[in-house]
Amino acid sequence: METLNEYSNEEDSNLITEMFYVLTYVLEPFIPHLAW
Numbered sequence: 008m009e010t011l012n013e014y015s016n017e018e019d020s021n022l023i024t025e026m027f028y029v030l031t032y033v034l035e036p037f038i039p040h041l042a043w
């Protein structure tokens with residue numbers, strides 16, 4: 008976890024968040040039980 012903290016910054020956090028939402032949006036139709 009120390010490595011994640013070293014590279015953690017607003018840009019990385021935003022990028023990870025965007026990728027997370029993109030993946031969720033793309034996979035949502037294929038995984039109905041994970042749909043929020």
